[in-house]
Amino acid sequence: MKNPRRGFLSSVAGGAAAIPYFAWAPRTLGDETKAKNDRVALGLIGAGGIAHANIGAAKDWVDLVAIADVDAGRREAFNEKHAGGKAAVYDDYRRILERNDVDVIHVATPDHWHTKPVVEAMLAGKDVYCEKPLTLTIDEGKLIRKIQKQTGRIVQVGTQQRSTFPLFATAMALVAEGRVGRIRQVQAAIGAAPSSPALPVAQVPKGLDWDRWQGPVPLADYRFLQGPATKDKDGKEKLPQANTNGHYEFRWWYEYSGGKLTDWGAHHVDIAMWALALNGQTAGPTAIGGTAVHPVTFEDGVPLQHDRYNTATEFFFNVDFPGGTKLFIRNDTDNGVLIEGNKGRIFVSRGKLAGEPVDQLKDNPLPEGALAKVYKNLPMQENERKAHWANFLWCAKNNKEPISDVHSHMKMLTICHLAGISARLGRSLKWDDSTEQIVGDEQANAMLARPYRKGYEIEM
Ligand SMILES: NC(=O)c1ccc[n+]([C@@H]2O[C@H](COP(=O)([O-])OP(=O)(O)OC[C@H]3O[C@@H](n4cnc5c(N)ncnc54)[C@H](O)[C@@H]3O)[C@@H](O)[C@H]2O)c1
Known part of the structure; x- marks a missing residue:
């Protein structure tokens, strides 16, 4: 049974009917939720880079009451910075899930540590904002969808481009209003990924619980290589980002992530698939193939060298849909999404919206309510990260499906994961969207799931 929802955000006007077209200013969700008793008690799992931006964005509405991180230095510093040292801190996030005074959970761990806390948080009666990409595998997505349906919890995924006004929202409204016609092709250009030199096994930094950081994944040595110092424009020495299989750089290891294909794929493939859905094309893919360059050799989908980044550095994938x-x-052209229909084409990125249908807006503006639709x-907000949080908290309060829901997210993330499987195996794949299985390729199908290390299984 659902926990009764607490009375937070109760003064927010009820949905778009009360918030006219593009009317985020001057009345914002933040202004309306300053009352102390409206605040939401939040538990954070993973106090790393993006968590700083997210808690900063949500701070008008949430009280950070509990922080879990497997790195003692990080959880303490986060507590000082965002909770004045007053939050409870934990190595094991499960202690947060046991607390009845925590309303919502933010999961901002590396990708291999998303599914387990998300599922357990829902089962503990919490609503969850989880960073993208929601899962490391396709089958984890099936599980999250199932538990979300079973518990009815609200889950927002951190694809904040969906809450970006006016750029992405205007692009989507143009599509929805038929200004590009029927979409024939979409392109998600997501940039190349780095490679690294061989990284030596290194001493685990003091305070980092490396066993728990790896969690469900087979244990591997900690690796770290600090690059040479460089000078900034004022002549001051600065250290370049270190190469490691730990903090931040986990992105470039298939053990922990999907590389660029899921890191940026989760953003731009999401926009591409959102456009197709708004265009009435909701079917999943039928096939995916292409080329990928890896910094290491693969055999049977498994990297043969274990001392350096292994995800695809360059790639071009071609995904087929019915009709x-x-x-x-692809990685090799301007970062952004190109949407091409039989009436026109638009390009949209974090800094640009262009194309003839965009130029035509001055003579033929979008109808009132098009963005809201x-x-x-x-409700809408100006700053995309704040808007995404506002969206989540409003939906949690009002029991509505948020803008980055688990279903649309897994529909598009499945494509990113299939690209990763195709890249690692070096062959094209056929996909049956109704059974969510790869057709006629047992080896590839085995990569839809992953084993969980003993002691780190999902607790259900
Ligand atoms: N939406 C966006 O634009 C955006 C931007 C950056 C990162 N992200 C996503 O956010 C996630 C985190 O990325 P990051 O760059 O902040 O990484 P990070 O390495 O800086 O932070 C991750 C933190 O999680 C901690 N952690 C690991 N295992 C844990 C566990 N079991 N319990 C508690 N804490 C644990 C780590 O110690 C680290 O402090 C990734 O999935 C990434 O894709 C999203």
Whole structure:
């Protein structure tokens, strides 16, 4: 049974009916939720880089009451910075899930540590904002969808481009209003990924619980290499980002992530698939193939060298949909999403919205309510990260599906994961969207899931 929802954000006006087209200012969700008793008690799991931005964005509405991180230095510093040292800190996030005074959970751990706390948080009666990409495998997505349905909890994924006004929202409204016509192809350009030199086994930094950091993944040595110091423009020495298989750089290891294909793929493939859905093309893919360059050799989908980054550095994938629509995922052109229909094409990125249908807006503006419609008639905010949090908290309060829901997210993340499987095996794959299985390729199908290390199984 659902926990009764607490009375937070209760003064927010009820949905888009009360918030006219593009009317985020001057009345914002933040202004309306200053009352102390409206605040939401939040438990954070993973106090790393993005958590700083997220808690900063949510701070008008949430009280950070508990922080879990497997790095003692990080959890203490986070507590000082964002909770004045007053939050409870833990090595094991499960202590947060046991607390009845925590309303919502933010999961901002590395990708291999998303599914387990998300599932357990939902089962503990919490609503969850989890960073993208929601899962490390396709089958983990099936589980999250199942538990979300079973518990009815609200889960927002951290694909904040969905809450970006006006750029992405206007692009989506143009699509929804038929200004590009029927979409024939979409392109998600997501940039190249780095490689690294061989990284030596290194001493685990003091305070980092490396066993728990790896959690469900087979144990590996900690690796670290500090690059040479360089000078900044004022002549001051600065250390470049270190190469490691730990903090931040986990992105470039298939053990912990999907590389660029899921890191940025989760953002731009999401926009591409959102556009297709708004265009009435909701079917999943039928096939995916292409080329990928890896910094290491693979055999049977497994990297043969274990001392350096192993995810694809360059790639070009071609995804087929019923009816002949195509999606391209590539690294080699301007970062952004290109949407091409039979009436026109638009390009949208974090800094640009261009194309003839955009130019035509001055003579033929979007109808009133067009943005609100693509935003599922939910309240809007100017800053995208704040907007995404506002969206989550409002949906948690009002028991609505948020803008980055688990279903649309897994539909598109499945494509990113399939690209990763195809890259590692070096062959094209056929996909049956109704059974969510790869067709006629047992080896590839085995990569839809991953084993969990003993002691780190999902607790259900
Ligand atoms: N939405 C966005 O634009 C965006 C931007 C950056 C990162 N992200 C996502 O956020 C996630 C985190 O990325 P990051 O760059 O902040 O990484 P990070 O390495 O800086 O932070 C991750 C933190 O999680 C901690 N951690 C690991 N295992 C844990 C566990 N079991 N319990 C508690 N804490 C644990 C680590 O010690 C680290 O402090 C990734 O999934 C990434 O894709 C999203």
